[in-house]
Amino acid sequence: MSRKRLYIAPPHRPSAAVRHRVVQVGVDYLTAVALDDRAQDSLANLADVIIQDQQDVGNELKAWTWRGYVGAVCGDAAYGRRDDSVIVRVAGEAAEMWGQGLVAAGARPSRIDLAVTIQADRDVPDAARRAYDELRAAYGETGARRSLSLIQSADSGDTLYIGRRTSPVFLRVYDKWRQSGYCWPANTWRYEAELKATAARNAVAQLSEHNWARSAIQTIAWQAFARAGLNPIWTASEDIDWRPYPRPVPDAERTLGWLRTTVAPAIDHLQSHYRLDTILEALGVAVGDVDDSELDSATF
Numbered sequence: 527m528s529r530k531r532l533y534i535a536p537p538h539r540p541s542a543a544v545r546h547r548v549v550q551v552g553v554d555y556l557t558a559v560a561l562d563d564r565a566q567d568s569l570a571n572l573a574d575v576i577i578q579d580q581q582d583v584g585n586e587l588k589a590w591t592w593r594g595y596v597g598a599v600c601g602d603a604a605y606g607r608r609d610d611s612v613i614v615r616v617a618g619e620a621a622e623m624w625g626q627g628l629v630a631a632g633a634r635p636s637r638i639d640l641a642v643t644i645q646a647d648r649d650v651p652d653a654a655r656r657a658y659d660e661l662r663a664a665y666g667e668t669g670a671r672r673s674l675s676l677i678q679s680a681d682s683g684d685t686l687y688i689g690r691r692t693s694p695v696f697l698r699v700y701d702k703w704r705q706s707g708y709c710w711p712a713n714t715w716r717y718e719a720e721l722k723a724t725a726a727r728n729a730v731a732q733l734s735e736h737n738w739a740r741s742a743i744q745t746i747a748w749q750a751f752a753r754a755g756l757n758p759i760w761t762a763s764e765d766i767d768w769r770p771y772p773r774p775v776p777d778a779e780r781t782l783g784w785l786r787t788t789v790a791p792a793i794d795h796l797q798s799h800y801r802l803d804t805i806l807e808a809l810g811v812a813v814g815d816v817d818d819s820e821l822d823s824a825t826f
Contacts, residue, residue, distance in 0.1 A: 545646070545647040546644045546645060546646045546647065546759060546760065547644065547645055547767040548642060548643070548644050548744070548760050548764050548765070548766045548767060549643050549644065549645045549711070549714065549766070549767055549768065549769040550641070550642070550643040550766075550768065550769060551641070551642050551643075551740040551741075551743050551744045551747075551766055552621075552622045552640075552641055552740065552743060553621045553622055553625040553638060553639070553640060553641075553738075553743065554617065554618060554621055554622075554639040554640065554641040554718060555615075555616070555617045555618075555621050555637065555638065555639035555720070556615070556616050556621045556624075556625045556628060556635060556637065556638050556639070557613065557614070557615045557635065557636045557637040557638075558613070558614050558615075558628045558629065558633030558634065558635050558636070559611050559612070559613050559633060559634050559636055560611060560612045560613075560631070560632055560633045560634070561610065561611050561634065562632075564632065565612075565631065565632030565633060566607075566611065566612040568631040568632050569612045569614055569628065569631050569632065569633050570605070570607065570612050571631075572614070572624070572627060572628060572631050573597075573603075573605035573612070573614045574605075576603045576605070576614070576616065576620065576624050577598060577600045577603055577605060579603075579620075580600040580601035580602065580603050580620065581600055581601075583601070585600045585601030585602075586600065587599075587600045588600065590604050590605075590606060591606070592604075592606060592613075594608040594609075595607060595608045595613050596608065597613075601620070602616060602617040602618045602619065602620040602621070603615065603616050603617075603620050603624075614628055614633065616628070621639075625638070625738070626733075626738045629730055629734065634727070635726045635727055635729075635730045636722065636723065636726060637720065637721065637722045637726050638721050638726045638729055638730060639718055639719065639720045639721070640718070640719045640721070640729065640743050640746055640747040640750075641716055641717070641718045641719075641747070642716070642717045642718075642743075642744055642747050642748075642758070642760060643702060643710075643714055643715070643716050643717075644714065644715050644717070644758075644759065644760050645711055645712075645713055645714045645715075645769075646713040646714075646715065647713070648713060649712070649713050650713065650715075651683065651684065651701065651704075652684070653684070653699070653701070653715055654676060654678075654683075654684035654685060654686040654699050654700065654701065655676060655678065655684055655686075657686050657699055657756055658674060658676040658686050660756070661674055661688070661754075661755055661756055662674060664755050665755065672688065672689060672754065672755070673687070673688070673689055673690045673693075674686070674687070674688060675687045679704075681704070682701075682704050682705050682707075683700060683701025683702075683703065683704030683705050684700065684701055685698060685699070685700035685701070685705070686698065686699040686700070688751075688754045688756065689754065693722075694721065694722050694723050694724060694725040694726075695719065695720070695721055695722075695725050695750055695753075695754070696719075696720040696722075697717075697718065697719055697720070697750060697751060697754055697756075698716070698717070698718040698720070699715065699716070699717050699718075699756075699758075700715070700716055700718075701715060702714040702715055702716040703715075711769065717747060717751065717758050717760075718747075719746070719747045719750035719751065721750070729746050732746055733746070740766055741763070741766075744760075744762060744763075744764070744766070745762045745763070748760070748761070748762035749762070
């Protein structure tokens with residue numbers, strides 16, 4: 527019986543006139559589990575450092591439970607323990623900073639997300655749709671049975687999903703500029719390879735061989751898309767014109783923003799009827815030693 531040859535689509539390009547540069551490559555998410563006692567202790571100790579780091583930048587510590595694990599979540603990090611193991615999850619900047627250390631502590635990766643972000647020289651809002659159309663045509667030619675879905679949104683941009691969320695390899699291509707509420711630089715697109723179980727362990731083994739170099743992350747991510755039939759518009763060996771991550775907004779800063787936009791106008795209105803010390807007392811805020819003239823003239 528003849529073997530079916532894997533179809534590799536030609537590089538998808540939204541338009542021949544569109545140029546791009548790779549602006550970020552990194553680990554975007556990692557779940558790691560420690561099973562033996564020694565690895566559990568090492569992972570728990572490192573998790574304490576990671577959680578404290580998240581608290582130090584203003585994130586709130588909260589209780590966290592998942593599948594029998596009991597622990598805490600703070601910002602982009604979560605930690606839990608149960609009778610047989612310890613688990614740590616890190617995302618975004620925390621995954622980039624701590625991923626390699628978690629594996630070095632003896633943790634076994636169960637999921638890793640590798641991300642490559644490109645910036646086009648102009649807006650290409652239909653990039654995901656064009657890739658979707660090309661893949662549907664390619665799969666029709668080869669008889670390949672893969673799950674494809676395209677979510678289109680005028681507000682948050684388009685997202686292409688390749689595979690199923692529960693499968694070992696699940697791929698995403700999405701409009702990072704619009705998805706982020708325009709916080710990311712204009713015309714940025716994100717390619718993400720979500721690898722689980724054996725696929726995650728194989729990827730981490732390859733990364734460890736190359737000291738978690740960004741070039742290795744870029745190559746593994748590119749290969750994941752190529753095996754699914756889509757050659758990204760960036761190449762596996764393309765130079766990285768690095769741009770820093772937009773800083774994640776910590777819980778404390780979000781709360782301060784809520785105070786400014788929601789609470790401050792209400793207090794401003796109340797000051798036409800009450801003294802500031804009465805308002806602060808209602809909020810449970812200690813006034814301290816402030817003379818009456820300051821309270822009468824204070825503005826919030």
